[in-house]
Every structure is written in C-alpha cells, then in structure tokens.
Amino acid sequence: MAKRNRSFAVVGLGAFGSTVATELARFGNRVIGIDIDERRVSLLTSTLSSALIMDATDEAALREAGIDKYDVALVAIGSNLEASILTAMTLKLIGIETIWVKASSRTHHRILAKLGVDRVIQPEQEMGRHIAQMLNNPVLQDYVSLGNGYSVVNIVVPKRLEGRELSTLGLGTVHDLRLLGVMRGTEFRHSTEDTLLETDDKLILLGKRGELRSFGDSL
Structure with a gap:
C-alpha cells in the first residue's frame, strides 16, 4: 500500500521552522507555512504548498x-512565549489532531506539557546532547534516543x-x-x-546509554 503523505502547518518560519517546513515539503507532503513576518513568508512561497502572513493566535x-483541516501542526515560534502558548491553545481549539511545539525554556516546556500538546521539543538542547555524544566518543557516528534510557x-x-x-x-x-x-558502505547486512x-563497518546497536x-x- 502506498504511503499517504500528510499535511503539515508550520507556525513560525525562523531558522528552525523554515528548515522543518522545507524538509517536509521535500518529502512530498502538503505544507503551509505561517508567520507574521512578511519577509520570512516571501522566502518560502515557492518552496511550500502555501505560505501566509498571519497571526496564528487568531x-x-x-x-x-483551512488550518483545521491539516493533520499536524508545529509551533516553532522563537522567544515570544505568550504567542507560542496562545498559538498552541488555538490550534487545539480548532481541532488539529497532532501538535508539536518548540520550547525556549523550562518554564515554557512545563506550561506546554500542562496544555497537553503531543510533543514539546527543545532543539538546541537535543542537538547539544547529540553533538556531545559524538565528540565524547569518536567511534560513535550517530544515535537516536528512543526514551526510557534506550x-x-x-x-x-x-x-x-x-x-x-x-x-x-x-x-x-x-x-x-x-x-x-551492519552497514558496509551503503549496503545493510543482517x-x-x-x-x-x-x-x-558501522554496527547498528540498540541498548541503554x-x-x-x-x-x-x-573499542
């Protein structure tokens, strides 16, 4: 069965939001980008399915x-904590099924968790941990955290x-x-x-950290 591409609304088109939106579009998904900054929106009009200058708390x-018809929303608003929280609340109110939100602080994270969004992300911290792992051990090429220590x-x-x-x-x-x-070059081997x-050779391993x-x- 062919994979059904989903629709995504990305609110906040700074460095993080615009990167996520562009990659989602590159994967063949329908993506709408939203920002109150006309310059940011204009940069993505030819890349995304659509891009709108809009106050997402409205x-x-x-x-x-038609944002209520989208499958997933990502709130990637930067340092404006109030706008981020109000946007998340409004997206829940209009019935978006899945909502991810970028948090800029611990307080922001706690508030978003209380609101019941599906996932709160802190990309700077997550990338920092990722880089520290690889710097700490040169044989470690990449890793994905699965939760619960795995x-x-x-x-x-x-x-x-x-x-x-x-x-x-x-x-x-x-x-x-x-x-x-085991990955040998570009070939996966059981x-x-x-x-x-x-x-x-690259050993693909699952286990606790x-x-x-x-x-x-x-090694």
Whole structure:
C-alpha cells in the first residue's frame, strides 16, 4: 500500500521552522507555512504548498485559511512565549489532531506539557546532547534516543578489529546490547556471529546509554 503523505502547518518560519517546513515539503507532503513576518513568508512561497502572513493566535483566521483541516501542526515560534502558548491553545481549539511545539525554556516546556500538546521539543538542547555524544566518543557516528534510557547508535569498526568475528565483541553477553545489523558502505547486512568485520563497518546497536557508552569506550 502506498504511503499517504500528510499535511503539515508550520507556525513560525525562523531558522528552525523554515528548515522543518522545507524538509517536509521535500518529502512530498502538503505544507503551509505561517508567520507574521512578511519577509520570512516571501522566502518560502515557492518552496511550500502555501505560505501566509498571519497571526496564528487568531482562531477565525486559522479556520478561514483551512488550518483545521491539516493533520499536524508545529509551533516553532522563537522567544515570544505568550504567542507560542496562545498559538498552541488555538490550534487545539480548532481541532488539529497532532501538535508539536518548540520550547525556549523550562518554564515554557512545563506550561506546554500542562496544555497537553503531543510533543514539546527543545532543539538546541537535543542537538547539544547529540553533538556531545559524538565528540565524547569518536567511534560513535550517530544515535537516536528512543526514551526510557534506550538509544540506537551507529558505531564505526576501527582498523584494529578488521578480520575479527562479530562474536568476539561480546554483544549480548559481555555487553547487554542488541545488534540490529551492519552497514558496509551503503549496503545493510543482517549479520551472524561468524561475520568477519571490516574497517569502517558501522554496527547498528540498540541498548541503554550506559551499556552503549561502555562498549564504545572498549573499542
């Protein structure tokens, strides 16, 4: 069955919001961008399905623009905490099914959580943690946090392990980690214990952060 593209409303077209909106459009989704700044809106008119200069706290204006028919809304308003909160409330009021909101502070985060939005994001903190993980351990190429302490990571096989069997790494025994597969170049491989490692193979591992960190350090 073909994947159904969804519709997205992105409110706030600063650096973060415009990037998300542009990428969603690139994936083939219907995306409307909203901002009160005419310059920001004009920059995206040829990229998004539509872009509007609008006060997103205005319920009537949102309904008139058909925003209530969109599947998902992202509120990416920067430092104006009041506008961000009022926009989230208005989007809930008009019946948007899924609402994500960018938070600029802990207080902002707590208020949004009380409002019952689906997800509160703090991109600067999340990216900061992401970069710190990779700087801390050079073999760690990338990771995705899954919550409850679990992450999926890509760990690069160093040259000194070339030719060794996968079983010698102690995955599932010494280290409480699950191997999801191995990337060799651009090819994904389902590997077995007797698979011979090559330099620059990427191990895709699932586990708790402490175990992943310990394994990375052992390499």
